[in-house]
Amino acid sequence: MNAETRSSGRFLYTASVVLLCAWVIVPLYLLLINTLSSPETVNSFPKPFWPEFDLGSLSFFAGFEGMLTALKNSILVAAMTMVMSIAIGAPAGYALSRFDFPGKGLFRLLILLTRAFPLPLLALPLAVMFIRTGLDDTVFGLALVHTTLAIPFSVLITFSLFSGIPIELEEAAWTLGCTRLTAFTKVVLPLILPGITASAIFAFVISWNEVFAAAVLTIENRTLTAFLLQNLDTSPLHLKFAGGFILVVPALIFIFAVRKYLFAMWGIANR
Amino acid sequence: MNARYLPYLLILPVTLFLCLFFLYPFILVAQQAFYADGGWSLKNFQDVTSHWKFPISFRNTMLLAAAVVPVQLALALLMATMVTRMQKGRDLILYVWTIPLGISDLAAGIIWLAIFEQSGFLNSMMSGLGVVDRPVNFLSYQHPGIVFLAIALAEIWRATAIMLVILVAGIGLIPKEYYEAAEVFGASPWKRFTRITLPLLRPSLQTALVLRVILAFEIFAVVAALGGTLFPVLMGETYAYQFDLLNGGAAAAMALIILAISIAFTLIIMRALRVPKGATI
Amino acid sequence: MAVIEIKNVAKRFGSYQALHDINLTIDDQEFMVLLGASGCGKSTLLRIIAGLETQTTGEVWIGGRRIDHLPPKDRGIAMVFQNYAVFPHLTVFENIGFGLRMQKLPNDEVKRRVERTAELMHIEQLLSRYSGELSGGQRQRVAVARALAMEPDVILMDEPLSNLDALLRMEMRAELKGVLAESNTTAIYVTHDQVEAMSMADRISVMHEGRIVQAASPIEVYRDPAERFVAGFIGNPPMNFLPAEPTGAGQWRVAGQTLKGPDLNRPLEFAIRPEDMTLSDAGLKAKAKVVEPLGAHLLVTAEVDGTLFRAVLDSDLKVSPGDVLTLAPTPDRIRWFDPKSHHAVQ
Ligand SMILES: Nc1ncnc2c1ncn2[C@@H]1O[C@H](COP(=O)(O)OP(=O)(O)OP(=O)(O)O)[C@@H](O)[C@H]1O
Ligand SMILES: [Mg+2]
Numbered sequence: 001m002n003a004e005t006r007s008s009g010r011f012l013y014t015a016s017v018v019l020l021c022a023w024v025i026v027p028l029y030l031l032l033i034n035t036l037s038s039p040e041t042v043n044s045f046p047k048p049f050w051p052e053f054d055l056g057s058l059s060f061f062a063g064f065e066g067m068l069t070a071l072k073n074s075i076l077v078a079a080m081t082m083v084m085s086i087a088i089g090a091p092a093g094y095a096l097s098r099f100d101f102p103g104k105g106l107f108r109l110l111i112l113l114t115r116a117f118p119l120p121l122l123a124l125p126l127a128v129m130f131i132r133t134g135l136d137d138t139v140f141g142l143a144l145v146h147t148t149l150a151i152p153f154s155v156l157i158t159f160s161l162f163s164g165i166p167i168e169l170e171e172a173a174w175t176l177g178c179t180r181l182t183a184f185t186k187v188v189l190p191l192i193l194p195g196i197t198a199s200a201i202f203a204f205v206i207s208w209n210e211v212f213a214a215a216v217l218t219i220e221n222r223t224l225t226a227f228l229l230q231n232l233d234t235s236p237l238h239l240k241f242a243g244g245f246i247l248v249v250p251a252l253i254f255i256f257a258v259r260k261y262l263f264a265m266w267g268i269a270n271r
Numbered sequence: 272m273n274a275r276y277l278p279y280l281l282i283l284p285v286t287l288f289l290c291l292f293f294l295y296p297f298i299l300v301a302q303q304a305f306y307a308d309g310g311w312s313l314k315n316f317q318d319v320t321s322h323w324k325f326p327i328s329f330r331n332t333m334l335l336a337a338a339v340v341p342v343q344l345a346l347a348l349l350m351a352t353m354v355t356r357m358q359k360g361r362d363l364i365l366y367v368w369t370i371p372l373g374i375s376d377l378a379a380g381i382i383w384l385a386i387f388e389q390s391g392f393l394n395s396m397m398s399g400l401g402v403v404d405r406p407v408n409f410l411s412y413q414h415p416g417i418v419f420l421a422i423a424l425a426e427i428w429r430a431t432a433i434m435l436v437i438l439v440a441g442i443g444l445i446p447k448e449y450y451e452a453a454e455v456f457g458a459s460p461w462k463r464f465t466r467i468t469l470p471l472l473r474p475s476l477q478t479a480l481v482l483r484v485i486l487a488f489e490i491f492a493v494v495a496a497l498g499g500t501l502f503p504v505l506m507g508e509t510y511a512y513q514f515d516l517l518n519g520g521a522a523a524a525m526a527l528i529i530l531a532i533s534i535a536f537t538l539i540i541m542r543a544l545r546v547p548k549g550a551t552i
Numbered sequence: 553m554a555v556i557e558i559k560n561v562a563k564r565f566g567s568y569q570a571l572h573d574i575n576l577t578i579d580d581q582e583f584m585v586l587l588g589a590s591g592c593g594k595s596t597l598l599r600i601i602a603g604l605e606t607q608t609t610g611e612v613w614i615g616g617r618r619i620d621h622l623p624p625k626d627r628g629i630a631m632v633f634q635n636y637a638v639f640p641h642l643t644v645f646e647n648i649g650f651g652l653r654m655q656k657l658p659n660d661e662v663k664r665r666v667e668r669t670a671e672l673m674h675i676e677q678l679l680s681r682y683s684g685e686l687s688g689g690q691r692q693r694v695a696v697a698r699a700l701a702m703e704p705d706v707i708l709m710d711e712p713l714s715n716l717d718a719l720l721r722m723e724m725r726a727e728l729k730g731v732l733a734e735s736n737t738t739a740i741y742v743t744h745d746q747v748e749a750m751s752m753a754d755r756i757s758v759m760h761e762g763r764i765v766q767a768a769s770p771i772e773v774y775r776d777p778a779e780r781f782v783a784g785f786i787g788n789p790p791m792n793f794l795p796a797e798p799t800g801a802g803q804w805r806v807a808g809q810t811l812k813g814p815d816l817n818r819p820l821e822f823a824i825r826p827e828d829m830t831l832s833d834a835g836l837k838a839k840a841k842v843v844e845p846l847g848a849h850l851l852v853t854a855e856v857d858g859t860l861f862r863a864v865l866d867s868d869l870k871v872s873p874g875d876v877l878t879l880a881p882t883p884d885r886i887r888w889f890d891p892k893s894h895h896a897v898q
Contacts, residue, residue, distance in 0.1 A: 031382045092281060122297060124523060129296065145292065169639060187641075211492040244381030254373040
């Protein structure tokens with residue numbers, strides 16, 4: 001291989017990296033322009049290619065009837081989902097990583113099945129079930145469905161996290177005067193906490209982004225995604241873009257917060 | 272606490288939860304789908320499949336999956352191999368490339384709406400370059416091809432990241448020695464990719480494809496944001512049966528049809544990419 | 553007083569019998585080494601004593617108290633793990649003090665005991681570090697200090713030196729023995745390294761396929777192996793074996809030679825250690841195959857009557873492959889084994 005083909009190969013490589021980064025970032029930038037422009041600009045033609053830093057669209061969004069409630073609902077549902085999916089999923093992840101027990105294979109199958117199933121479809125019968133139990137159109141009811149959605153991930157991710165902590169550390173703690181519980185809180189928990197946080201954030205985003213079940217299960221207490229979906233045909237452009245922007249911001253923060261764990265958790269969850 | 276029962280106690284909450292919110296509603300969907308006019312029947316299925324929109328939405332969903340998934344696979348593989356070669360800036364590039372992972376399909380639809388709508392950026396650019404004199408309404412029934420393209424682009428843009436993450440994690444599990452050995456035996460980079468990376472990556476490819484294909488059949492919000500009623504898909508029809516037509520039985524039947532397609536494709540992928548026993552890393 | 557009594561302990565993993573009916577008493581302040589090949593059940597036995605594994609049947613008593621139903625924390629034991637298990641989120645100080653804090657000792661008492669054990673293990677300058685900032689040897693010292701700080705009646709060690717390099721191992725071996733002798737604890741030490749076992753133990757329990765085949769002092773295990781397995785396992789190079797036929801009145805025919813032995817009338821196996829033979833006019837005819845000058849002595853691998861046979865000879869001797877040596881076994885070092893039961897015969 002001579003120097004010329006090598007340097008042209010390097011150029012091609014760098015160019016593709018830059019191009020692929022642009023492919024991700026440019027659409028986001030365009031959304032940002034729309035969000036930070038006045039409603040008049042958003043609806044005008046042609047569009048400028050830099051933002052005018054006008055908060056008109058955003059304040060219109062904030063003032064739009066029901067929008068802030070929807071935002072609050074979204075945050076509430078996602079927070080509940082986050083707490084429930086970790087509280088319910090993490091013990092199972094621990095059991096999978098630490099014990100061999102009859103029925104383990106069956107249990108893993110149930111978890112994988114849940115992951116492979118188009119879950120939002122279950123929103124339909126759940127709607128009926130919720131009406132009977134009075135959970136219909138409540139934030140909590142939706143959070144239950146989103147937890148179902150997030151649980152396979154929280155089980156598999158915590159499973160791989162716990163597997164990364166040698167059992168000897170726990171055993172050492174037991175011989176040093178700990179019970180199973182204190183060994184867990186004093187040794188395992190401090191080591192696992194960052195990973196648990198990452199998987200909790202993952203659950204938050206699963207709920208935050210979910211559209212179908214949210215639209216099916218809520219009527220008065222719409223979440224942001226459901227609200228935007230419902231008003232897609234009728235709402236003005238600047239409202240859509242501001243709403244889309246508000247949906248995107250947590251994603252940026254989320255990926256940044258969990259970037260260290262993103263790959264580790266998939267690496268093991270694969271097997 | 273007896274260690275024999277502890278694991279069962281620990282998995283009890285998840286099991287109960289999934290039975291209540293996954294298995295039970297699943298049985299309800301099945302019941303509702305096969306129940307019509309006061310008895311068991313396939314009427315719901317006959318109704319939905321004989322509706323004039325069904326073949327269109329079925330074809331659209333399939334076409335979209337067929338167009339989007341292979342491109343995503345190729346892109347994800349390309350990106351994954353590129354980052355493994357990268358020395359500096361790897362974390363930053365990976366961060367940028369995985370941003371769409373956290374973005375919902377609805378938000379992605381809205382983002383691409385900003386580009387394709389009549390007063391959007393594509394039109395602004397084209398008129399700036401003098402290609403068109405008046406803004407074109409791309410997302411209308413005069414331009415079905417562009418509607419399809421916009422939806423496909425939005426999907427590719429949004430959902431390549433999940434495959435990328437799975438593949439990068441999978442490549443990370445392949446011991447470096449294999450590559451070094453192959454290099455010693457004189458394998459070119461391309462040979463190393465096809466002879467080592469691809470075969471050893473099979474479990475990850477399997478996971479990535481299954482997950483992606485299932486999600487592809489569930490496509491809904493992107494279409495709603497970009498195509499609206501111009502581009503019917505299966506999931507959108509299900510939503511319409513439930514809400515606009517208030518026909519729960521039909522919606523349930525649609526749901527089961529989507530499920531059947533998902534299972535069929537999952538099995539095909541698992542079979543095509545199966546890993547021979549004992550041939551894992 | 554911490555006598556450890558293991559009574560009829562057996563352990564099954566599913567259909568696999570890892571331990572068969574183990575009976576063993578370890579005296580107060582004794583240093584007992586469990587020695588055996590990989591997979592023979594040493595760790596399993598140790599973990600049963602620690603309470604990390606539950607025996608299928610049998611009892612474990614420590615200091616006259618039956619403890620096999622108690623959780624590890626209530627057994628009065630401390631343990632040192634093979635890969636140290638130093639808590640990564642705690643400093644060396646907090647690692648050593650971990651067990652003391654669990655006992656809710658006052659701060660100054662914790663500080664006093666941590667500092668004393670750290671001094672004992674020569675790690676007082678490392679107290680504020682984290683485990684990621686320690687070398688393997690230092691981590692090893694922390695693990696031992698953490699166990700010692702508990703001032704346990706019994707200290708259990710599972711191959712604590714196996715991850716160290718040869719030189720450090722030798723150094724730590726001597727140090728560990730000294731520290732433990734001073735601390736008046738009963739110790740059980742698992743290893744598969746016979747040199748380690750010989751040099752440290754008061755008594756060695758040799759394990760084989762889930763059984764204890766001999767529990768005796770190092771020199772006894774070496775000189776008077778109770779079973780053929782022990783004879784072949786201990787010593788490097790191991791003992792030589794040859795078939796022996798009785799010719800009556802305590803006379804035995806071994807490889808064409810007549811030797812004195814037990815007065816029995818059934819075939820036995822003759823056994824002799826390689827270093828227990830001298831060159832002489834009368835004796836076993838050995839055809840040298842490989843000659844290895846090892847400096848201190850000469851290791852000759854030969855063939856006697858078609859059987860592989862090793863001899864350790866004086867390094868001044870001139871031996872070449874193909875030479876036929878006449879080797880006379882030292883009479884009181886000859887051992888006899890029953891070829892059927894594999895037990896030693898007096
Ligand atoms: N949890 C388990 N489940 C099934 N079999 C086990 C388990 N633990 C140990 N065994 C088996 O029991 C036998 C004894 O294991 P043990 O760990 O006690 O061996 P060891 O003597 O400590 O070996 P090493 O020197 O390699 O550490 C082995 O054959 C092992 O495969
Ligand atoms: Mg062991």
